[in-house]
Amino acid sequence: MAAIAESADAxxxxxxxxxxxxxxxxxxxxxxxxxxxWDFEYFGYLDSGTAETGWLKLYAxxxxxxxxxxxxxxxxxxxxxxxxxxxxxxxxxxxxxxxxAISVVTYFLIGQGWIYFGILHSIAAASIIGLLFLRLPAFAxxxxxxxxxxxxxxxxxxxxxxxxxxxxxxxxxxxxxLSVTPQQSNDYVPLFPWLTPFLFGLGxxxxxxxxxxxxxxxxxxxxxxxxxxxxxxxxxxYLIHQPLLFxxxxxxxVVAPAPQPDPKVGYIKECVAACTQSGGExxxxxxxxxxxxxxxxxxxxxPLESGAIKAGSDERVNRIAIQCTExxx
Numbered sequence: 446m447a448a449i450a451e452s453a454d455a456x457x458x459x460x461x462x463x464x465x466x467x468x469x470x471x472x473x474x475x476x477x478x479x480x481x482x483w484d485f486e487y488f489g490y491l492d493s494g495t496a497e498t499g500w501l502k503l504y505a506x507x508x509x510x511x512x513x514x515x516x517x518x519x520x521x522x523x524x525x526x527x528x529x530x531x532x533x534x535x536x537x538x539x540x541x542x543x544x545x546a547i548s549v550v551t552y553f554l555i556g557q558g559w560i561y562f563g564i565l566h567s568i569a570a571a572s573i574i575g576l577l578f579l580r581l582p583a584f585a586x587x588x589x590x591x592x593x594x595x596x597x598x599x600x601x602x603x604x605x606x607x608x609x610x611x612x613x614x615x616x617x618x619x620x621x622x623l624s625v626t627p628q629q630s631n632d633y634v635p636l637f638p639w640l641t642p643f644l645f646g647l648g649x650x651x652x653x654x655x656x657x658x659x660x661x662x663x664x665x666x667x668x669x670x671x672x673x674x675x676x677x678x679x680x681x682x683y684l685i686h687q688p689l690l691f692x693x694x695x696x697x698x699v700v701a702p703a704p705q706p707d708p709k710v711g712y713i714k715e716c717v718a719a720c721t722q723s724g725g726e727x728x729x730x731x732x733x734x735x736x737x738x739x740x741x742x743x744x745x746x747x748p749l750e751s752g753a754i755k756a757g758s759d760e761r762v763n764r765i766a767i768q769c770t771e772x773x774x
Contacts, residue, residue: 463663469679517648537569537572616628712733
């Protein structure tokens with residue numbers, strides 16, 4: 446997946462909140478553990494899709510939300526009582542350079558699935574948008590964050606309403622997050638819905654300042670431990686950890702390669718994933734198991750897997766699909 450940028454030093458009048466550094470450090474460790482899972486999946490030690498489904502999907506989203514919340518909170522701390530333009534632009538420049546570097550490297554190393562708008566891109570964009578909210582009262586910022594959260598609910602829960610539109614399908618608008626069919630990416634963190642936790646962090650920081658909570662918060666929790674120190678250098682941690690983990694798992698794959706996956710299991714997973722885009726999961730599993738059984742009975746499964754025959758142009762495969770569709774329904 447992907448992660449966060451270094452926070453700037455707080456202005457003199459704003460106390461440094463050690464517990465925030467610790468929280469950022471814990472989030473970094475969580476991110477590293479998730480990326481380790483992704484690496485093991487990439488080299489075949491885990492089933493395809495493991496890192497993107499179930500509780501791990503929720504785990505990744507929680508980590509990303511935490512980083513963005515802390516980034517919004519830190520933006521307020523670093524620019525109160527006034528915007529410190531030089532540190533702000535220096536920090537923003539470092540994030541942008543790192544984000545561009547990640548895009549370039551992944552484009553040439555990964556190709557399809559390259560990171561064109563990941564967590565660092567999102568933090569950079571949100572940090573610019575966040576300037577518009579710095580002088581708003583806390584309730585206004587939090588109200589907008591709540592409205593964005595409501596938009597997420599409408600978009601994902603209340604059918605048939607959707608905020609997505611084909612008008613955003615152009616590559617130049619993928620970063621907005623309202624595309625119907627955005628290009629696949631290994632780390633896609635568009636502004637919608639990910640501006641929401643950033644604004645919540647920004648609003649909570651504004652509220653803490655207005656209630657004079659920061660001096661007490663600065664005394665609460667550790668700020669000089671190893672985890673907190675990592676949290677203060679999160680951009681460096683982010684840029685270094687994944688190449689290191691990836692390299693270690695690669696070396697493991699050379700010494701002790703992962704067992705070859707069962708092609709039948711892979712077929713069922715891919716078939717169900719494609720089918721559920723237009724049908725129910727129960728029906729799709731029945732359909733996919735039916736097609737697998739019939740393909741094996743007719744000795745078509747191995748040629749189909751190897752590419753010797755094509756599903757879309759082979760009449761035998763088409764007949765099987767029609768028969769299994771009727772049975773599944």
